Amino acid sequence: MRFLALWLILFAAPQFARADDAVLKVGVTTRDFVPAEPYDWRGAATHALRVMIWYPAVAEAREQPQSIGPRLIPFARAGRAAPDAAPAVGPRRPLVLLSHGFGGTASDLAWLGVGLAAHGFIAVAVNHPGNNQLEDYTVEGFALMWLRAVDLSAIIDAMRADGTFGDRLDPARIGAAGHSLGGYTVLAIAGGITDPARTEAFCRSPAADALCTAQAGVSDLRRKSQLRLGSDPDFRQRYSLAGNSYRDERVRAVFAMAPGPGPALTPESLGGISIPVAMVTGSADEVAPPASGAEALGKAMPHAALTEFPRAGHFVFFDTCTAVGRLVIGAVCRDPDGIDREAVHAETIGLALDFFTANLR
Template structure:
């Protein structure tokens, strides 16, 4: 399992060994197991501001939660490689098990998925973090999740995703079961792609919507202006001029700050919309930020996204993984997955997705261990 392979895979990378991407290094039996098993539960948070105005079918913030449980609690595999099922390989977990009693409280990490994805598509990261003593809460952003059709507002009003995250944080802290187990002084956030943008907003980045639209209308425009999900959802921002009062109100607050002071550190993987983030606001971010992407990312090109963000952030470190593409940072696919969704499942030659994941997990653990210090 991925969470048992982190140490061995990282050691191979650090040594520069060619075997770092080999199955043998990923499945090393000699490497110590994670200190916890993984529990999973789900929540439907109902904040005052309903989300169905975005055109979403759901009003609630449907949230997946991973958390540490005792190693004596058995985990169950959720993998079913069959047509019509999820193409991704999910990590084994114990559904609705009790939170481990090793400590009274654990640090909390919010998790934000990419455009048209789900919290479960980052199960590889969430489960590994939970196995090392973190509670991880991943929201499925209304109007922008694979659980239901994408909507124009869910797709275009990106800054609203930060409000989802803060509302989920409120919900977890108030939850009668989970809330008491959270160390409120140790809260961070993890995001991928548009989720990477989302957690940067929580850190203090502000959106300049007009500047981004101008960039996309210029000769410098690149692939970030036409993400694959736009065609799939048949969304044409230029042609669709119908706006509800709620849409207009959201656009009016697009440049507002969505900084959540409860969040002390963020880990952003392949963050999108780098050209939409105001330079001054990025320069003013005061909390630690760790950035990671593949250097072969053509979906969210690194020069206009992660490199721009890294250049402007005063307290950020950056890792670019050779050969990795954008979707290398999504769950590993089951054997039949590539036939269903080749864009999401196929990596560049020589890239081992599990090894990249192990490296990302170790980087996240080191980062949050330093920025959210305490006993886990």
């Protein structure tokens, strides 16, 4: 079973405050947003951006345990939230966009969405077309990874126009957070520019690490991508747009968890990122090792802060798995000995809250 194979405030005037003692009820809902055409759907069958939204709910909302997988035997726990609860009345809220990893889903980051919403944020996670668990992966969804940043920009537009949330969010306070390829995505929307050849060169060099081994898991998609580059002029033209900037000036701060593939982003563009960046990673990351991932990225960005969790692996930033999930999903649910995934989540939520509270002013 494919499951994330590879490749996270309250308004205060005049000041922001984290207000840990003011935990709010959390609501959760879904939307299918359809951007104006033409839109590059990357070969996906569904021509809509399917999202999950977590938000502060009214005090009388009845939260319920949320999960991933079959209802009776779920694979992972996704926090507590009240489905389709009425949003809380109050000031305009900061918005944080969430981007899942390679082949994942919006619900993979439910733990973070719930944590942010409980402290006054609206968090929205998108299923990236052609590269999510709900449908077959596509060559375009694999190869045109920089278009994930376009998805996030489209979600900003859609949320601002939404009848329920548009008037409840503050367009001047927008951030983004992502895991794995989602970490790459938020760095791209912050101004990082992609050069796919850099990853290929890295994996041929003496510095090659587990990032390159992890990429072997998508060898069929890579082979088909190379064939398309040689035979399909339209695909070749779309691929040539990798070097464009996908910076969205509305995004004021980004939070990247175990970001990868780091080598794909050019050092010059990373050095030019002017908004605050925070990253978290595990020292034992087996998919996006810190040496070529978060650590290298941190050195290249002038406004980046990095927190490393000793002995933690790549998938520690995925939802907390059940016993069934550990049997069915395998590596995504397994952590090195001594790692408490829920404790890492709690600390990461705290870091994200502090970061966005300080930087979405």
